[in-house]
Amino acid sequence: MLNLTGRILGLLALLISSITSAAVIQITPQDDLQLALDNSQQGDTLVLAKGEYRGNYILRRTVELTAEKGAVIDAQGKGHALQVEAPDSYVHDLRIVNWGEDLTNQDAGILLATSATGSRIENNSLYGGGFGIWVDATQNARIIDNKVRGKLELRASDRGNGIHLLMSARHWFRVMKSGKPGTAFTLIPVTVMS
Numbered sequence: 001m002l003n004l005t006g007r008i009l010g011l012l013a014l015l016i017s018s019i020t021s022a023a024v025i026q027i028t029p030q031d032d033l034q035l036a037l038d039n040s041q042q043g044d045t046l047v048l049a050k051g052e053y054r055g056n057y058i059l060r061r062t063v064e065l066t067a068e069k070g071a072v073i074d075a076q077g078k079g080h081a082l083q084v085e086a087p088d089s090y091v092h093d094l095r096i097v098n099w100g101e102d103l104t105n106q107d108a109g110i111l112l113a114t115s116a117t118g119s120r121i122e123n124n125s126l127y128g129g130g131f132g133i134w135v136d137a138t139q140n141a142r143i144i145d146n147k148v149r150g151k152l153e154l155r156a157s158d159r160g161n162g163i164h165l166l167m168s169a170r171h172w173f174r175v176m177k178s179g180k181p182g183t184a185f186t187l188i189p190v191t192v193m194s
Helices: 002-020 033-039
Strands: 024-027 045-048 051-054 057-059 064-067 071-074 082-084 090-092 095-097 108-112 120-122 125-128 131-136 142-144 147-150 163-166 171-176 185-190
Touching: 024 033, 033 045, 033 057, 095 108, 108 125, 125 131, 131 147
Parallel strands: 024 045, 045 064, 051 071, 057 082, 064 090, 071 095, 082 108, 090 120, 095 125, 108 131, 120 142, 125 147, 131 163, 142 171
Antiparallel strands: 171 185
C-alpha cells in the first residue's frame, strides 16, 4: 500500500510540475519571433504585441500562439507565413498578410503540416495571394472562424484556395451559411476522401 501511495504522489507531483511550468511569453516586434518559438516549452502561450513581424515562421513546439490587436505577421511575399509542425498547437487571433504566391510550392498563410495532428486554427485574418490555410493530410485538425481573403488583382486561377484540404480527414469547420455579417455559424464535421 505504501508503494502504491508513493507512486500516486509521484505522478501527482509530475502532473502539477508540468501544469505550472507553462508560461505566458510576451513578444515584441523587436524580438526574434523564430527564436522565441524555438525556445518555448510545451504548453507555453506566446502573445505577439502590436506591431509588424516580418518573415516566415515555423512552430515546432506544442504551444498557443496568439496576438494583441494590431499585430501583423508579414511574410514579405515569400513562402509560408506560418508553418505549424507541432501536434495539438493552438493558433488564434493572428493577422497574417503577404505570403508567397507560388501555387506549385503551395505557398500558404498558414501551412498545417501532417505532423500537426489535433491542432486548432481559429479566428485568424489572412490576406494574400497563395493558399490561405493549407491542411496537409493533418488528422483531427480544427479550422474555426478564420477569415481568408485572396488578392483580387490576381486571376482566380493564379490564386490559391482559401482553405485547402489535402487528403485530410476528421476535421471540424465552422461554416458561414451566407457571406453577410452577423449570420449564424454552424459547426459541421467534414471528412475528405483521398
